Amino acid sequence: MLLQLTAALLYYTSLVSGQQRCSYVTVPVCGDDVNNVTPGSLISGRSEKGVAGPPGKMGPSGFTGQKGDIGAVCLKGDIGPPGEVGLRGFPGLKGEKGAVGQKGEALDLEDFKREIRERFLEIENLLPAVNCSTSSVSGYQRLRNYKKAVCDNGWTVFQRRFDGSVDFQRTWQEYKDGFGKMEGEFWLGLDKIFELTSGQNCKLKIKMTGFDDTTPYAQYKKHKGKGKVCPGRPKINRKTPTKNVFRFRSSFAIDDESENYRLHVSGFSGTAGDSLDGHSNGSPFTTKDRDNDR
Incomplete structure (x- = not known):
């Protein structure tokens, strides 16, 4: 079987x-x-399908595959042309009218003028002084016109001597241009002194310090009455129109170089002696190489 x-x-x-x-x-x-x-x-006919068996156990995970190569970086495309301008939108609705403000108080004209003056003074104090007469600072400083000056309580100092460090026996040209340093002993220069005094109402003050620490001074300022004839504002002489007569408006001034910087001074006062009004007034300037006293 x-x-x-x-x-x-x-x-x-x-x-x-x-x-x-x-x-x-x-x-x-x-x-x-x-x-x-x-x-x-x-071997005869087809047999019937049997009952499906239970599913088998899941097999173990396969091995992790290797990382692939990084692909090539694509180039950045060109910027496309700008789009067309869109249509203009509809205008917005008109807003509501605002509330009417309260009526202001009437402006006092005098108060307004006073406030304007105060504002101008505040601005003026922030700027450099126009000249020494408007400066509240003493010593070497730069003025608003970018010029340098030495001021002393509103006075412009054009000569300072105190220790003999600078020789004042100089030539005509040196006295014309000026010499020394403004931080120490110096002479401002005849051309600059003429520019300061020409046509201006100027005063002259000479301050001295003695060996006993006394401080005598001499001051020349304008007297009441008519002035003297010297450089100032020109005035045409009606009888002789070809000549110009200059009316003196200051107690201290000098002529220009064509007149050898002739001195004009008047109105002495002070505790020191007067050595200018009686003797040097009207005299030309003199140096060691240009004697104008003869």
Whole structure:
């Protein structure tokens, strides 16, 4: 019987290996009935599908693949042309009218003028002084016209000597241009003194300090009455129109170089002696290389 079953299985195997689609059923064989089993009786109709078995266990995870190469970086494209200007929007609705403000108080003209003056004075104090007469600072400083000057309580200092560090035995040209340093001993210069006094109402003050620390001074200021004839504002002489007569308006002034810087001074007062009004008034300037006293 076992030999017959083996033969049937071999026969089925040969059918499968022969690339033939076959199906078979198992025929129960009991006792001597195995002799009646033939290959044809084993391979008969299609059998019924069995019940699906339970799913198998999940297999282990596969190995992680290698990281791929980085792709090439693409070039940035060109900027596209600007779009067309859109249509103008509709105008907005007109807003509501605001509330009427309260009526202001009437402006006092005098108060307004006083406030304007105060504002101008505040601005004036922030700017450099126009000259020493408007300056509240004493010492070396730069004026509003970018010129340098030494001021002393409103006075313009044009000569200062105190320690003998500067030689004042100078030539005509040096006295014309000026010499020394304004931080120490100096002479401002005849041209600059003429510019300061010409046509101006100027006063002259000479301050001295003695060895006993006394401080005598001499001051020349304008007297009441008519002035003297010297440089000032020109006035045409009606009788002789070809000549210009200059009316003196100051107690201290000098002529220009064409008149050898002639001195004009009057109105002495002070605690020192008067060495200018009686002797040097009207005299030209003199230096070691240009004697104008003869």
